[in-house]
Amino acid sequence: AQSVTQPDIHITVSEGASLELRCNYSYGATPYLFWYVQSPGQGLQLLLKYFSGDTLVQGIKGFEAEFKRSQSSFNLRKPSVHWSDAAEYFCAVGALSTGGYNKLIFGAGTRLAVHP
Amino acid sequence: EAGVTQFPSHSVIEKGQTVTLRCDPISGHDNLYWYRRVMGKEIKFLLHFVKESKQDESGMPNNRFLAERTGGTYSTLKVQPAELEDSGVYFCASSQGGRSETQYFGPGTRLLVL
Numbered sequence: 001a002q003s004v005t006q007p008d009i010h011i012t013v014s015e016g017a018s019l020e021l022r023c024n025y026s027y028g029a030t031p032y033l034f035w036y037v038q039s040p041g042q043g044l045q046l047l048l049k050y051f052s053g054d055t056l057v058q059g060i061k062g063f064e065a066e067f068k069r070s071q072s073s074f075n076l077r078k079p080s081v082h083w084s085d086a087a088e089y090f091c092a093v094g095a096l097s098t099g100g101y102n103k104l105i106f107g108a109g110t111r112l113a114v115h116p
Numbered sequence: 117e118a119g120v121t122q123f124p125s126h127s128v129i130e131k132g133q134t135v136t137l138r139c140d141p142i143s144g145h146d147n148l149y150w151y152r153r154v155m156g157k158e159i160k161f162l163l164h165f166v167k168e169s170k171q172d173e174s175g176m177p178n179n180r181f182l183a184e185r186t187g188g189t190y191s192t193l194k195v196q197p198a199e200l201e202d203s204g205v206y207f208c209a210s211s212q213g214g215r216s217e218t219q220y221f222g223p224g225t226r227l228l229v230l
Contacts, residue, residue, distance in 0.1 A: 032215060041223065043119070043223040044207065044209075044221035046218050051216055097172045098172045100214060101164060101166075101215055102219070104149075104159075104161060106159040108158050109158075
């Protein structure tokens with residue numbers, strides 16, 4: 001079955017510390033992978049996506065993620081967290097649907113708190 | 117350029133009532149998706165329109181949910197009659213084209229059924 005697992009429901013880090021959010025997926029074919037962020041009162045905003053090519057992808061706001069096929073993982077990283085990064089983060093896989101489109105399968109989300 | 121908009125932002129209704137949610141996609145986006153997040157659970161796919169046609173409605177939970185996209189512009193999602201388990205946040209997303217295109221999400225409609 002297609003699924004996405006985000007093992008950490010809540011993470012708290014200090015401002016300036018590094019961050020890694022974990023994501024594991026289960027998908028039979030080459031996955032289309034996404035990280036979205038939702039700040040309070042906002043919609044989901046795309047941070048980055050991976051379809052093919054270089055397995056280290058750069059996104060907005062200083063985030064990056066690395067696709068590791070052997071581990072079925074797509075972890076999100078940031079070298080130095082800012083207070084404004086406090087939000088909920090969602091990993092998703094694009095499952096092939098009717099007509100060749102994507103329907104997104106999301107993980108449960110990781111809520112990030114940042115201490116000053 | 118305006119993003120995806122959803123109306124209302126919040127809705128509180130009683131069990132058995134009807135509620136209609138609206139989504140306006142980004143102008144020019146043929147693809148429109150509905151997703152739902154029930155409290156504490158994952159965001160789950162409901163259905164997908166290409167223009168005015170339902171491309172994939174495999175995620176619709178039951179026949180109390182009716183989605184329409186007349187004229188291929190905005191979409192409505194009607195829940196009739198609403199049940200307690202329908203409470204959650206309903207997200208709409210739109211995209212331009214195929215599989216590699218980004219889905220842009222609206223802020224969601226928070227529905228509470230009492």
